[in-house]
Each structure stands twice: as structure tokens, then as C-alpha cells.
Amino acid sequence: MPNEKQLSEKESLQLITDMIQKVKNSYHDKGVGPLLWGTVVAIASFVSFLQLQYNFSLPFDIWWIVMGAIIPQIILINQDSKTQKIKRHEDSALNAVWLVYALTIFGLSFFQSVVPNAAEQMMQLNGWQIVKHEINNSKPDEVIKPFTPSFYSMYILIYGFPTLVTGIVKKFWPMIIGAIIAYVLFMISCFTETKYDFLLGAIAAIACWFIPGIILQVKYQKQKRTNV
Amino acid sequence: MFKELDPILHSQLRLAVMSLLISVKEADFTFIKEKTNSTAGNLSVQVQKLKDVGYIEVLKQFKDNYPHTTCKITPIGIGAFENYVKALQEYLKV
Numbered sequence: 014m015p016n017e018k019q020l021s022e023k024e025s026l027q028l029i030t031d032m033i034q035k036v037k038n039s040y041h042d043k044g045v046g047p048l049l050w051g052t053v054v055a056i057a058s059f060v061s062f063l064q065l066q067y068n069f070s071l072p073f074d075i076w077w078i079v080m081g082a083i084i085p086q087i088i089l090i091n092q093d094s095k096t097q098k099i100k101r102h103e104d105s106a107l108n109a110v111w112l113v114y115a116l117t118i119f120g121l122s123f124f125q126s127v128v129p130n131a132a133e134q135m136m137q138l139n140g141w142q143i144v145k146h147e148i149n150n151s152k153p154d155e156v157i158k159p160f161t162p163s164f165y166s167m168y169i170l171i172y173g174f175p176t177l178v179t180g181i182v183k184k185f186w187p188m189i190i191g192a193i194i195a196y197v198l199f200m201i202s203c204f205t206e207t208k209y210d211f212l213l214g215a216i217a218a219i220a221c222w223f224i225p226g227i228i229l230q231v232k233y234q235k236q237k238r239t240n241v
Numbered sequence: 242m243f244k245e246l247d248p249i250l251h252s253q254l255r256l257a258v259m260s261l262l263i264s265v266k267e268a269d270f271t272f273i274k275e276k277t278n279s280t281a282g283n284l285s286v287q288v289q290k291l292k293d294v295g296y297i298e299v300l301k302q303f304k305d306n307y308p309h310t311t312c313k314i315t316p317i318g319i320g321a322f323e324n325y326v327k328a329l330q331e332y333l334k335v
Contacts, residue, residue, distance in 0.1 A: 022246075025329055029256065029260040100265060
């Protein structure tokens with residue numbers, strides 16, 4: 014491009030349009046993050062469903078694979094920041110949304126692990142306890158720990174939030190549709206047993222992240238081939 | 242009466258640089274060079290001119306032991322670019 018070439022008004026407007034278009038075409042999300050999270054959350058949810066359905070338990074908590082996925086995610090973010098040649102305006106806002114999402118999920122897990130024991134202690138201090146009583150008296154009464162029924166529904170609800178924001182900001186329809194599916198599944202899960210909530214959670218993870226991740230990866234590979 | 246077009250922006254390479262930077266938060270020098278099909282020397286001169294009038298910020302740092310230059314449009318640059326586009330639209334009656 015010659016440095017000081019004077020342009021006509023029409024050429025100037027065309028140049029502005031071309032450059033904006035070039036920026037638009039140069040940025041392609043590989044979809045690795047959504048693929049990774051979609052896979053681990055879907056597997057963990059589906060295995061949790063199988064454990065409840067077929068009464069077996071693994072020697073470890075399957076949800077540790079979700080925690081384990083944080084390591085490759087950090088590596089990916091680090092690699093991306095090294096190779097990224099442009100920063101978009103929406104990048105920092107979306108990063109903040111996903112950070113808030115991660116903190117919310119962590120908060121919910123903390124709530125789930127702490128509140129039942131704390132509630133049990135408070136009940137004992139007040140001199141009462143929760144007893145499971147079979148209506149038809151088929152089994153003797155059993156003291157149980159306090160629990161929140163259908164708690165996994167809350168996770169399904171939260172899966173939809175960052176997905177919808179990302180979909181709207183990036184005008185990426187697969188994520189918008191995925192989030193809408195998650196909200197519908199959340200409503201269904203309010204009426205289903207806990208084990209089916211896990212199954213619905215697996216479907217939500219596939220709709221919110223796995224499928225959009227595959228679409229992004231296909232688009233990226235297509236763009237890569239075009240550029241070669 | 243038509244507005245006079247900003248002489249700083251009414252040049253092919255400088256306008257190309259500003260058009261790239263208007264749609265991103267910041268961009269690498271190498272990215273701008275690649276997208277504008279310019280040479281490093283030529284681009285450096287034009288980037289310096291844009292920096293001198295306060296239209297862009299240039300951040301020079303080291304990344305993995307290599308010099309790394311990042312360019313970012315300033316609020317003054319955004320205003321100048323918007324005025325330039327408005328003036329163009331008046332000329333072209335679009």
C-alpha cells in the first residue's frame with residue numbers, strides 16, 4: 014500500500030469498509046473451550062445419572078473431571094493470549110461474565126457441601142431432626158441429613174446465563190439456542206427426580222457448549238483452509 | 242459548504258490503519274502490516290504521524306524476548322474518524 018496516495022471520497026469509503034471487513038474475517042474462535050467444557054460437564058452429568066439409575070458408585074467423584082479441565086483451560090487461554098494479534102472490545106466483558114459464572118458455580122458447590130452439615134448442627138442445637146417416614150409404613154423411620162431437593166436444576170439454570178450473554182454479544186445463534194434449551198430444561202427439571210435432572214444437565218451441556226464448540230471448530234478449519 | 246477532509250486521515254495507509262483500529266480494542270503492529278499489505282518502514286512512519294496528532298497510542302514492550310508493538314485508537318482518534326466519515330457522507334450524499 015503506497016504511503017501517501019490521495020484517495021477520492023468514494024475510494025476512502027470503500028477502503029474503510031474493506032478494512033472493517035478484514036478485521037471481521039480475521040478473528041475466528043477455535044471453539045476448544047466450549048468443546049472441552051461441553052464434554053466434561055456432559056460426561057460428569059451423564060455418569061451421575063447412571064450412578065443413581067443403576068445404583069453403583071465410582072471410586073472417585075466424577076465431578077473432579079470438571080475441576081481437572083481447569084488446567085488445560087488455563088493452558089489454552091495462555092496460548093491464545095500469546096498468538097492473539099487483536100483484542101476486541103467485547104473480550105474483557107465476556108471474560109468477566111465467564112469469571113462470574115465460574116465463581117457462581119464454585120459458590121453453589123460450596124453451598125451444597127457446607128449447608129447440609131451446618132443445617133443438621135443447627136437442628137440438633139434446637140433439639141429436632143429430619144426423619145424419613147414411609148407413608149405406607151413399609152420401612153422403619155430413618156434419620157436423614159437435610160438436603161435441597163432437585164438442586165442440580167440450579168446448575169442447569171446457571172449454565173444458560175453466560176452462554177446466552179456470549180451468544181447475544183457475539184451474535185452466535187447456536188449459543189443463543191443452546192441457552193434457550195438450557196432454560197427449558199431447567200423448567201422441566203423442576204418437575205423431575207434428581208437422577209433425571211442430571212440427564213437433563215448432560216443435554217444442557219451438549220446444547221450450550223458441545224454443539225456450538227463443534228460449529229466453531231468446523232468454521233475455524235474451513236477458514237484455515239481458505240487462508241492456505 | 243462541504244467540510245474539509247482531515248488531511249491526516251485522507252491518505253490511504255493512515256486511513257487503513259485507523260479503519261482497522263476503530264473496530265478493535267487494540268491490534269499488533271504485525272497484524273496491521275499484514276492487513277494493510279504495507280512494509281514495516283512505511284507503516285512505522287504513518288503510525289508515528291497518527292501518534293503525533295494523538296489519534297492513536299503506541300505501546301512498545303517485550304513478549305518472549307522479542308519486541309512487540311501494539312496500537313490502540315484514542316478518544317481523539319475516534320472523534321476524528323467519525324468526523325471524517327460524516328464529511329465523506331456529505332460529499333457523497335449517502
